[in-house]
Amino acid sequence: MRMRTARHVTALEPMRYFYVHLLEMHEIGGFVDHNGYDGMILGSPEGNWQIEFTVSQDKPEHHFDEDDLIVLYYEAAKYDAVIEKLTAENYVTFTPKNPYWVVNGNLYKDPEGFGVMVVNESKMDR
Structure with missing residues (x-):
């Protein structure tokens, strides 16, 4: 699939x-x-x-909430590099609504305001 x-x-x-x-x-x-x-x-x-x-000519009309996330799982070395880049660009983290993500990743918002979880795969609480 x-x-x-x-x-x-x-x-x-x-x-x-x-x-x-x-x-x-x-x-x-x-x-x-x-x-x-x-x-x-x-x-x-x-x-x-x-x-x-x-x-397109039509502007988006999004109706998302705090639980609408893209979750990206990174291997440790790549995770560290991504976090370093986001920090250097002054991206701030947000507290996820779902408590699971509070301990398992870092929440950022993309340029459109959607949540993106950046997760270190090796440190996840499964």
């Missing part, structure tokens, strides 16, 4: 900077003016998951 989630956003470049540069995700594709949409596709080198961000 493969999985792709898609989210309409206000602007692609801040999302690209956050997800590709800071979170070290791979940009595996994109498109320009496809039926009025521009987009970028992030994904795993194995190709089993993808996140698509799109923009």
Whole structure:
């Protein structure tokens, strides 16, 4: 099985900077003016998951809450590098609503305000 989630956003470049540069995700594709949409596709080198961000003339109307999260599991060395980058860029952590994530990761918000949990896979309380 493969999985792709898609989210309409206000602007692609801040999302690209956050997800590709800071979170070290791979940009595996994109498109320009496809039926009025521009987009970028992030994904795993194995190709089993993808996140698509799109923009168009229509502005997004999101209705999310504190439990709507993207959870990213990192190996220890990569986790440390990502946390270092986020700290250097003055990204602040937030307290997750779900107590499980309070002890198992760091919550940040992406440029659109969505929660992104950054988790050190080796230190998880399973």
